[in-house]
Amino acid sequence: MTTTESAENYLETILILSKKLPVVRSVDIANELGFKKSSVSIAMKNLREQRHITVTDAGFIYLTDTGREIAEMIYERHERISSWLISLGVPEEIATEDACKIEHVISKESFEAIKKNVL
Numbered sequence: 001m002t003t004t005e006s007a008e009n010y011l012e013t014i015l016i017l018s019k020k021l022p023v024v025r026s027v028d029i030a031n032e033l034g035f036k037k038s039s040v041s042i043a044m045k046n047l048r049e050q051r052h053i054t055v056t057d058a059g060f061i062y063l064t065d066t067g068r069e070i071a072e073m074i075y076e077r078h079e080r081i082s083s084w085l086i087s088l089g090v091p092e093e094i095a096t097e098d099a100c101k102i103e104h105v106i107s108k109e110s111f112e113a114i115k116k117n118v119l
Contacts, residue, residue: 007046007070011070013029017032023060077111078100084114
């Protein structure tokens with residue numbers, strides 16, 4: 001289950017938006033991330049080909065089981081790492097930015113160890 005950082009960010013964004021909106025569309029993702037709709041369309045095509053999302057005829061985007069698994073893993077890492085950094089006194093904005101970088105590169109083993117012993 002190897003995905004790019006970009007794909008992980010898109011999947012995480014779809015997960016977050018699906019908690020806030022009745023349906024998620026490419027335009028919602030573009031607005032959330034500040035990207036052009038054309039860039040998002042290309043990314044959605046790639047995620048669909050990798051079977052991480054399905055897109056209805058109406059343009060509604062849903063995570064598949066594998067897409068949801070990746071999105072939830074990244075989201076959990078983001079939430080826990082940013083909370084941890086904030087608890088260490090890092091300003092929230094910086095903690096959130098740093099967590100966004102760390103969440104993609106930390107190994108499963110290191111994250112589990114941190115989760116067990118620190119978070």
